[in-house]
Amino acid sequence: MNRGRGSGYHGVPRWVYAIAAAGAVFVLLPLAAMAARVNWPQFIPLVTSESSLTALGLSLRTSAASTALCIVFGVPLALVLARSSFPGQRLLRAFVLLPLVLPPVVGGIALLYTFGRQGLLGRSLGAAGIQIAFSTTAVVLAQTFVALPFLVVSLEGALRTAGGRYEAVAATLGARPTTVLRRVTVPLVLPGLASGAVLSFARSLGEFGATLTFAGSLQGVTRTLPLEIYLQRETDADAAVALSLVLVAVAVTVVGLTYRRPGRPGQRSSPAGGAAGGRLDGAR
Amino acid sequence: MQATVGARGFDVGLSLAPGETVAVLGPNGAGKSTLLSVIAGLLRPDSGRAVIDGKVLFDLDGGASVWTAPHHRRTALLAQEPLLFPHLTALENVAFGPRSAGTARKAARESAREWLAAVDAGDLAARRPAELSGGQAQRVAVARALAANPEVLLLDEPMAALDIHAAPLLRRLLKKVLAGRRAIIITHDVLDALMLADRVVILEGGRIAEEGPTRQVLQRPRSRFAAGLAGLNLIPGTITATGIRTAGGLEVAGHQDEDLFPVGSGTPNTGGQPGVAAFPPSAVSVFLSEAHGSPRNSFPVTVTDLEQHGDQIRVRAGGMSADITPAASADLGLAPGMTVYFVIKAAAVAVYPA
Numbered sequence: 001m002n003r004g005r006g007s008g009y010h011g012v013p014r015w016v017y018a019i020a021a022a023g024a025v026f027v028l029l030p031l032a033a034m035a036a037r038v039n040w041p042q043f044i045p046l047v048t049s050e051s052s053l054t055a056l057g058l059s060l061r062t063s064a065a066s067t068a069l070c071i072v073f074g075v076p077l078a079l080v081l082a083r084s085s086f087p088g089q090r091l092l093r094a095f096v097l098l099p100l101v102l103p104p105v106v107g108g109i110a111l112l113y114t115f116g117r118q119g120l121l122g123r124s125l126g127a128a129g130i131q132i133a134f135s136t137t138a139v140v141l142a143q144t145f146v147a148l149p150f151l152v153v154s155l156e157g158a159l160r161t162a163g164g165r166y167e168a169v170a171a172t173l174g175a176r177p178t179t180v181l182r183r184v185t186v187p188l189v190l191p192g193l194a195s196g197a198v199l200s201f202a203r204s205l206g207e208f209g210a211t212l213t214f215a216g217s218l219q220g221v222t223r224t225l226p227l228e229i230y231l232q233r234e235t236d237a238d239a240a241v242a243l244s245l246v247l248v249a250v251a252v253t254v255v256g257l258t259y260r261r262p263g264r265p266g267q268r269s270s271p272a273g274g275a276a277g278g279r280l281d282g283a284r
Numbered sequence: 285m286q287a288t289v290g291a292r293g294f295d296v297g298l299s300l301a302p303g304e305t306v307a308v309l310g311p312n313g314a315g316k317s318t319l320l321s322v323i324a325g326l327l328r329p330d331s332g333r334a335v336i337d338g339k340v341l342f343d344l345d346g347g348a349s350v351w352t353a354p355h356h357r358r359t360a361l362l363a364q365e366p367l368l369f370p371h372l373t374a375l376e377n378v379a380f381g382p383r384s385a386g387t388a389r390k391a392a393r394e395s396a397r398e399w400l401a402a403v404d405a406g407d408l409a410a411r412r413p414a415e416l417s418g419g420q421a422q423r424v425a426v427a428r429a430l431a432a433n434p435e436v437l438l439l440d441e442p443m444a445a446l447d448i449h450a451a452p453l454l455r456r457l458l459k460k461v462l463a464g465r466r467a468i469i470i471t472h473d474v475l476d477a478l479m480l481a482d483r484v485v486i487l488e489g490g491r492i493a494e495e496g497p498t499r500q501v502l503q504r505p506r507s508r509f510a511a512g513l514a515g516l517n518l519i520p521g522t523i524t525a526t527g528i529r530t531a532g533g534l535e536v537a538g539h540q541d542e543d544l545f546p547v548g549s550g551t552p553n554t555g556g557q558p559g560v561a562a563f564p565p566s567a568v569s570v571f572l573s574e575a576h577g578s579p580r581n582s583f584p585v586t587v588t589d590l591e592q593h594g595d596q597i598r599v600r601a602g603g604m605s606a607d608i609t610p611a612a613s614a615d616l617g618l619a620p621g622m623t624v625y626f627v628i629k630a631a632a633v634a635v636y637p638a
Contacts, residue, residue: 168326169367171325172325188371
């Protein structure tokens with residue numbers, strides 16, 4: 001990557017670098033402090049204990065499921081928000097994004113009064129023999145609730161950047177809307193969709209408040225890794241720290257995968273793309 | 285087809301014969317792209333009706349409005365930018381239309397290969413759009429539009445984004461593929477109209493200012509925009525026995541073009557109907573003092589601009605242009621703001637109804 005050192009004027013004052021460095025330290029120092037507290041000789045046994053592995057497995061399974069749900073519901077939501085216009089659209093966007101700023105505990109309470117035993121839908125579901133609260137399903141729902149905005153935001157941005165012009169051309173070539181979606185829109189925004197899905201997965205993996213409120217903390221059923229860490233902190237600080245490090249590692253991997261290749265959404269980079277792109281620009 | 289779009293002040297009626305190519309010209313914002321969007325179904329007009337070969341594209345005038353979705357219209361659109369799908373190879377791009385129409389993958393590829401060959405892009409089949417130059421990409425886009433087998437091909441300034449080397453190549457290609465095909469081409473270039481179109485439509489302010497066979501519109505323009513394209517000076521007014529009288533009372537002497545007057549209206553026509561006087565800038569002489577002797581026109585005008593035009597100097601004054609040699613310009617000591625006399629022989633001025 002070109003870091004721009006010595007290549008052109010950038011106009012960032014020196015003191016900005018100083019404050020930026022302080023900000024970076026503020027984020028990195030706590031992670032380093034935690035890493036310093038890890039009981040390395042006991043690290044492997046601590047993270048491979050039965051309860052830890054159960055929690056990690058449950059976390060990965062539920063996060064994968066909620067990411068899938070985010071894609072199923074988030075893609076249509078982003079399409080509707082980015083491509084069409086209807087009364088109340090701004091309001092709908094505001095409400096879809098609400099979980100981003102809502103305390104997760106509040107989200108958990110809201111879910112409880114929807115799907116809980118005495119909830120809005122829970123009562124009819126209970127009558128049909130379906131119990132959702134305090135089950136693995138509840139974990140998935142809680143995670144989906146908090147993670148959905150991440151997918152919608154990043155996909156809507158990608159859709160807006162890609163614009164509707166390719167879709168218009170595809171339609172005049174005789175492609176029905178579903179074909180346009182499948183063969184043009186989705187491939188064009190695939191990088192945006194992928195980064196949205198990865199962010200949703202990461203948010204699901206870290207979900208705590210809504211899960212605890214709506215799903216409780218039953219080992220092997222609803223006790224995901226963050227809940228396990230919180231529980232262990234009371235009894236075995238070494239285990240909590242070791243598991244925290246595992247979560248940090250997973251998060252770093254996930255973020256690294258998303259931002260490994262910075263590129264505008266809707267644009268594929270290809271080996272010859274740079275050179276040919278330059279030629280194309282030159283021709284214009 | 286006939287359509288109005290209130291919000292854009294657009295009100296246009298247009299018909300195309302089978303196999304006819306129409307060039308649409310006009311200043312920016314005249315509604316040229318709106319016209320194509322309405323035909324392609326990307327923009328819904330407030331009222332109007334359009335039919336292709338008995339198939340209704342839209343009919344918003346009757347009680348029950350009919351609206352055919354863009355993908356059922358078979359009106360392929362070729363824009364200024366090629367807009368090739370970046371994730372598909374050139375071949376898959378061209379095969380997109382046939383595939384969407386339900387053709388099997390293999391047959392669609394076969395047809396795509398033929399269309400690529402027809403636009404001299406057969407060797408680009410495996411490339412991705414990012415690996416194509418602007419001219420190559422636009423050729424592939426032409427093949428993609430044609431492969432969809434459109435009933436009307438809509439071209440929105442297809443040459444505008446190309447460099448001066450790629451544009452003539454594409455123009456030749458379009459001439460080949462547009463022959464005998466129903467098409468509407470939006471352009472800023474009079475050359476496109478001459479080479480590609482049977483008929484010219486001039487849009488101004490969302491309305492048709494003028495239309496007719498390309499040759500006639502360029503030789504005998506009636507709108508200021510068409511006169512500019514044809515490189516002619518145009519003075520509107522009322523037809524008199526000897527020429528034109530403008531709204532300002534200026535008399536312009538000229539000869540009447542009998543072919544353009546209604547048959548049996550008599551020559552010379554003393555009509556009094558609205559008409560125009562047209563003359564080329566090369567027929568205008570520039571003098572510092574009033575020239576006498578008839579039959580000539582001599583108008584005092586104030587010079588607004590001087591510019592290089594080929595090997596001549598174009599003098600713009602009083603809404604007219606004169607082409608004189610650089611030597612003559614130097615002799616006269618021309619500069620913006622000067623008052624000079626534009627002198628035109630009456631024989632060089634054509635007068636015909638507007």
